[in-house]
Amino acid sequence: MYRYDQYDQAIVDARVEEFRDQVARRLSGALTEDQFKPLRLMNGLYLQLHAYMLRVAVPYGTLDSRQMRMLGHIARTYDRGYGHFTTRQNIQFNWIKLEDAPEILAELATVEMHAIQTSGNCIRNISSDQFAGAAADEVTDPRPWAELIRQWSTFHPEFTYLPRKFKIAVIASDTDRAAMRLHDIGIQLVKRDGRIGARVFAGGGMGRTPMIAPEIAEFVPAEELLSFLEACLRVYNRHGRRDNIYKARIKILIHDLGADEYRRQVEEEHVAVKALGLDPPLAELDRIAAMFGDPPFESVESPLVPNGDAAFAAWLDQNTSAHKHPGYRVVTISLKPIGGIPGDASADQIDLMADLAERYSFDELRVTHAQNIVLPHVAARDLFAVWSALRDAGLAEANLDLISDIIACPGLDYCSLANARSIPLAQKIATRFGANGRQQELGELKLKISGCINACGHHHAGHIGVLGVDRKGVENFQLLLGGSGAEDVSLARITGPGFSEDGVVDAIEKVTDLYLARREDGERFLDTYRRLGMEPFKEVIYG
Structure with missing residues (x-):
């Protein structure tokens, strides 16, 4: 998975100290709530019905055990002992005290996490397929591309104040596990003539006016993807409604212009943007991709052994999926126990999932857009041990994609x-x-x-x-x-x-x-x- 370099860490640390000062000024009365609101929203802090809510980014849903344990620590120390995993592959803490928010962000920064751009009229957390890097049907791992887009979009000076929030999803298979065409921009990585590129959709979304994104480009070469996205956003930023919050999303613009006219304007803008030389060299994508290499899978195939336990057999059938490497399965941990709160996990459960990832899944977890957690690389021989630990923690509901997986x-x-x-x-x-x-x-x-x-x-x-x-x-x-x-x-x-x-x-x-x-x-x-x-x-x- 991606690791911060000194620039990433410096940016996040500086943001924490900046926000610490802003909170101090709000608490002293030097800033009014109206003055403070846009500042807190830029740091993922909402004021809800009963308390502040902090939304923490989990880029493309990928995290490791130390990051997961930090989320458990925050739930236990600063919240009421739990966190809520969201459809943007993020986590929310619903009972935050304002005076604690800077310290929470400082602790998150120690494990390469933040809450930047989880709110506001900007490009939000980039989401992706929770089976990325493990699925047998993908043409490439979409996470390096998602990371490249994350770096391009973070603090982008032209897109800090868009007409409305903007959501991007990246997948790399014909099976869409990320609701890609219901995003402002959806990207499906495809292979053509031996080359990887992007099929781009724009103008999807839900809300009061739901729309399915039409195709804007059949194939954008890898070396031109960021300039093409820049063109898509420029056209939206230029023409998107700012006089009516209910008509401000890109889906309304594309509906009003028509997909053909929007496509024409994007293609024209793309020519201009490419001339500026904004696309990074492919070596940068290769540098990022090197951080997402396969873990050291064992080469011997292990059989699936139900162990004669009917509950385990049901879970094995319902909550595990085929893996690209023989002898491994993708495990989905249901956060939907019967009668429970969908997407919630206690601090102890969060810690347990971190332990299981470290021991059985090459120290890797994923948050899904359906508010569950994935262990992407579990050897078949370890499935019973994983299930047993989940069962004891109330996390072994065998209901993936069933009616109670709400x-x-x-x-x-x-x-x-x-x-x-x-x-x-x-x-x-x-x-x-x-x-x-x-x-x-x-x-x-x-x-x-x-x-x-x-x-x-x-x-x-x-x-x-x-x-x-x-x-x-x-x-x-x-x-x-x-x-x-x-x-x-x-x-x-x-x-x-x-x-x-x-x-x-x-x-x-x-x-x-x-x-x-x-x-x-x-x-x-x-x-x-x-x-x-x-x-x-x-x-x-x-x-």
């Missing part, structure tokens, strides 16, 4: 923007469907919940999505069907009038019962929905 935002329990609570609803759904093998019978079914229209829970991309709204001071939940953030990307549609909290759980049960009654061999819920259309589901819900 993406959910913090909702009205924490967020000042939310209209409804996401967490209690997620707990009720998981409890109802997690018992008696019901979710295993349903199979792959991705359910996602947002507590407001900002869609931090990705409800538009759920096979089943739930959106919390306010109906005259009462929490109400809209039910959506048919979304996907994967390579078969689609946007979910609202079924009709909303429900109470208990009512939407009942409606989900009716929808899934219809699926079980009408599915054909091999069909997922999403497949059956697409074949039947919305009307049979509306009929069973509303009568």
Whole structure:
């Protein structure tokens, strides 16, 4: 994984001391909240309903055991003993005291971590495939490219104050595990004529106006990628709306201009940017890529041994995935125990995952956009030991991509923007469907919940999505069907009038019962929905 050089470390250390001074001035009253707000947001510090929330960056979701242990230390020392992993592959601490924030950032800096550009109208944390470097189907490891983009975008003077926040995802296979086309810019690394380059999409996103990103470039050579991204951002920065926050995202600009006109302007701008010589030499990408080389895998294939334990066998089947190297598996640790809070992990659980990574996964972990944790390189012979440790820590739920593997935002329990609570609803759904093998019978079914229209829970991309709204001071939940953030990307549609909290759980049960009654061999819920259309589901819900 990438390691800071002296310049990286100096930049982060200087930012910490700068923010320490800003916090001191706020606490003394020398800065008002209005003056302080843009400064704290540039350091990932939000003021939520009950306390400050600190969002810590985990670039492209990759971290090691010392960094993971630092997150556990922060949870234990400065929060209430837990952290919340997010859909941007970051972690949030929800109970931070303002006076502690500079010291937290200083401690993060000792393990090459920070909270820079996790907020504000800038290029946010670069996300990627959580199986990067381990997946058999990738054309190259996308993380060096993500790191190159991170370095280019950090403190970029032209893109510090964009019309709105900007999100970029990088993948390197036809299987999309990062919801790439629902980003402001999505990049799929591809190989053409023996060369690696980028297929670029722009203008995706969720929120109140969800859109799927159209293709902007079929193939951008590696040596021109940064200048092409610079051109994409320049066109957006030049024409993006700043007079209306609801129309400020790049997806609105591309929709209004049309993809063809946006593409034309980007191509024209790209010619000008290339002439400036802003692209680094390929040797720089090679330098970064050298830090992401394969660990010393053993060459002898180890068989998968279920050990006769039914719970272990179920976990092995559901929560481990094929690895590019024989004898290894990719392990996904579910942070979605039945009845638990999606994405939360206690300080002790965080420490345990760090220990397992150090012992069994070449000291490497990944945060997923579905709010789980991955051990990317586990030898088959070690799987039972890993599962046993996870089981004892309450982390061995065998529910990856099942209905209880719910993406959910913090909702009205924490967020000042939310209209409804996401967490209690997620707990009720998981409890109802997690018992008696019901979710295993349903199979792959991705359910996602947002507590407001900002869609931090990705409800538009759920096979089943739930959106919390306010109906005259009462929490109400809209039910959506048919979304996907994967390579078969689609946007979910609202079924009709909303429900109470208990009512939407009942409606989900009716929808899934219809699926079980009408599915054909091999069909997922999403497949059956697409074949039947919305009307049979509306009929069973509303009568």
